[in-house]
Amino acid sequence: MTYHEDDLMPISALSQYYYCPRRAGLLLLEQQWSDNIYTIQGTLVHQRVHLGEREVRPDLVRLRAVPLHSLTLGLFGIADCVEFYADPKGCSLKGMEGLWEVVPIEFKHGPVRDELEYEVQLCGQALCLEEMLACKVERGYIYYAADHRRHEVTITGKLRELVKIGAESIHEMLRSSVLPSVVMGGKCYHCSMQEECMPKAKKSAAQYVGELWQLGENGDAQ
Numbered sequence: 047m048t049y050h051e052d053d054l055m056p057i058s059a060l061s062q063y064y065y066c067p068r069r070a071g072l073l074l075l076e077q078q079w080s081d082n083i084y085t086i087q088g089t090l091v092h093q094r095v096h097l098g099e100r101e102v103r104p105d106l107v108r109l110r111a112v113p114l115h116s117l118t119l120g121l122f123g124i125a126d127c128v129e130f131y132a133d134p135k136g137c138s139l140k141g142m143e144g145l146w147e148v149v150p151i152e153f154k155h156g157p158v159r160d161e162l163e164y165e166v167q168l169c170g171q172a173l174c175l176e177e178m179l180a181c182k183v184e185r186g187y188i189y190y191a192a193d194h195r196r197h198e199v200t201i202t203g204k205l206r207e208l209v210k211i212g213a214e215s216i217h218e219m220l221r222s223s224v225l226p227s228v229v230m231g232g233k234c235y236h237c238s239m240q241e242e243c244m245p246k247a248k249k250s251a252a253q254y255v256g257e258l259w260q261l262g263e264n265g266d267a268q
């Protein structure tokens with residue numbers, strides 16, 4: 047199956063989805079977005095990145111703000127940076143002499159941390175590059191601005207599978223227009239969408255309905 051260009055969804059939605067499916071739903075179905083300190087810092091980092099220039103050396107080409115898409119996965123987006131390393135085991139690329147390894151880089155604010163959703167997002171970029179350039183992407187980096195450090199990510203079969211499952215689930219959510227339910231957890235306390243989501247109210251409402259239901263059941267039994 048391939049998607050029509052009009053039906054592509056942002057690669058970054060994968061990161062939102064694996065943070066919390068409901069958050070991705072609020073964003074994509076209800077076009078709600080609330081910045082908090084974390085998302086504002088993230089936006090500033092991305093703005094700085096996208097001001098960058100193209101860098102060309104004999105063994106390295108570095109491009110900023112590279113448009114990406116995959117009609118197979120139904121994704122589109124912009125890679126903060128893609129690096130091409132001269133590599134005898136790499137692939138040939140249109141318009142470039144020699145063989146090259148293709149390495150996407152995603153920039154994030156804050157210190158180095160272990161976030162699966164960032165790795166899935168990076169893998170989404172890698173799969174777009176593979177489809178567009180007919181190459182194999184084996185690794186990428188997540189650059190953490192606060193620490194000025196890169197964390198290398200291997201593009202594993204597991205990450206590829208998570209991208210596929212996530213992209214299919216989000217497209218299904220968009221087709222059905224059903225907002226995923228609240229799943230209260232530690233992430234809710236750092237989530238910028240708390241006001242729109244009202245996770246505690248939703249939980250209380252569910253409990254309230256459950257209690258009413260139970261009352262009715264007990265009443266019928268008497």
Ligand code: SF4
Nearest residue numbers: 066069229234237243
């Ligand atoms: S508040 Fe919690 S349940 Fe609601 S969108 Fe955020 S993380 Fe998801």
